[in-house]
Amino acid sequence: xxxxxxxxxxxxxxxxxxxxxxxxxxxxxxxxxxxxxxxxxxxxxxxxxxxxxxxxxxxxxxxxxxxxxxxxxxxxxxxxxxxxxxxxxxxxxxxxxxxxxxxxxxxxxxxxxxxxxxxxxxxxxxxxxxxxxxxxxxxxxxxxxxxxxxxxxxxxxxxxxxxxxxxxxxxxxxxxxxxxxxxxxxxxxxxxxxxxxxxxxxxxxxxxxxxxxxxxxxxxxxxxxxxxxxxxxxxxxxxxxxxxxxxxxxxxxxxxxxxxxxxxxxxxxxxxxxxxxxxxxxxxxxxxxxxxxxxxxxxxxx
Numbered sequence: 001x002x003x004x005x006x007x008x009x010x011x012x013x014x015x016x017x018x019x020x021x022x023x024x025x026x027x028x029x030x031x032x033x034x035x036x037x038x039x040x041x042x043x044x045x046x047x048x049x050x051x052x053x054x055x056x057x058x059x060x061x062x063x064x065x066x067x068x069x070x071x072x073x074x075x076x077x078x079x080x081x082x083x084x085x086x087x088x089x090x091x092x093x094x095x096x097x098x099x100x101x102x103x104x105x106x107x108x109x110x111x112x113x114x115x116x117x118x119x120x121x122x123x124x125x126x127x128x129x130x131x132x133x134x135x136x137x138x139x140x141x142x143x144x145x146x147x148x149x150x151x152x153x154x155x156x157x158x159x160x161x162x163x164x165x166x167x168x169x170x171x172x173x174x175x176x177x178x179x180x181x182x183x184x185x186x187x188x189x190x191x192x193x194x195x196x197x198x199x200x201x202x203x204x205x206x207x208x209x210x211x212x213x214x215x216x217x218x219x220x221x222x223x224x225x226x227x228x229x230x231x232x233x234x235x236x237x238x239x240x241x242x243x244x245x246x247x248x249x250x251x252x253x254x255x256x257x258x259x260x261x262x263x264x265x266x267x268x269x270x271x272x273x274x275x276x277x278x279x280x281x282x283x284x285x286x287x288x289x290x291x292x293x294x295x296x297x298x299x300x301x302x
Contacts, residue, residue: 002093004037004049011087020176024152032080036060050088054098057081061102071105078104115251119239120145126236132198133216137229139190140213140221143169144245146184148252148270150174151223151245158210159195164188173271181269 008030015026039060040047047056060081064074078099085099115123124145127138144154153171161170167188169181183191195212203218211220226245234243241247249270256266 001048002050004033004040007049007084007088007093008033008037010091011084014087014090022152022174022176025174028076029080029083032077033084035064035077036081036084039063050094052085052098054101057099057102061105065105074105078102113242113247113250114254115241115243115247117255119241120248120251122237122239123230123233123243126233132202135190135194135198136213137233139187139194140226141230141233141248142187142190143183144226144248145252146187147171147181148249148256149181150249150271151226154245155211155213155221155223155226157212159212160210162191162212164192171271177271179268179271 011033012026012030015021015029021029036057037049040049040052040056043059043063044052044056047053061074061078064077069077082099082102085094085097088094089097124138124141127141128134129138140154143149143157144151147169149157149169149171150173153173156172157169161172163170167183167185169183171179171181173179191212199212199214202214202216204214205218208214208219213221215221215225223245230243230245230248234241253266253270256269257263
């Protein structure tokens with residue numbers, strides 16, 4: 001009889017080899033499965049994994065709500081569970097999918113946190129350029145904003161993927177999907193300073209030579225380190241907002257859309273599979289909408 005551990009291991013191989021998901025995505029799926037396994041072993045210990053039914057899964061989801069886990073987290077976990085049972089169907093290990101009718105918690109349309117252009121500039125200009133790390137950090141955050149990169153894409157960026165003359169980056173995104181992303185002139189300027197005046201004098205650890213952004217020991221930066229760098233600069237200017245690398249990405253997209261950029265172009269730059277994901281960036285403040293209405297709608301004054 002196949003155990004939860006055996007099935008999860010096979011699921012992991014499937015996600016890696018056939019779905020080509022990133023390590024972070026696979027880890028998230030496995031963490032979701034660990035929660036389900038733990039619940040099933042505690043509450044329905046006599047039920048083998050392949051005999052899991054819809055009532056078991058609904059009971060599990062209800063337990064998440066009772067723990068006051070957010071609706072967004074619940075929805076992500078339900079998505080992971082659905083993927084797992086679709087995999088079991090794909091492998092002909094079960095004949096009916098018990099998660100097919102499992103309801104996802106209702107989600108409000110949450111707008112992403114963003115920074116104004118002035119706030120972005122304040123953060124960038126607060127970075128001291130008197131040290132090698134300062135030059136690296138300026139280049140890094142300039143690029144994070146000017147190209148709308150995910151933090152994982154930033155730390156995985158390789159020298160061979162920077163086309164400075166064409167002002168483009170080749171980005172390997174989710175699911176190993178490639179896209180070309182334009183990079184701003186200021187970002188390229190600070191990147192060139194970092195590469196030609198700072199990075200060339202740094203030690204290089206074998207296996208890390210190809211990465212653009214390195215720590216002082218010559219190894220590629222971690223995602224956590226980027227979070228900490230941003231947090232430090234946000235505190236330095238006294239900005240009372242919860243700012244993460246993804247806030248730069250949200251701000252990049254929002255500023256493009258507010259400036260009139262085509263939504264399909266923004267979708268392409270962000271690497272969104274669906275246009276509906278990009279549409280969240282069409283939020284504009286009411287004063288701006290009122291201004292547009294007054295200016296362009298004939299005979300309508302608000």
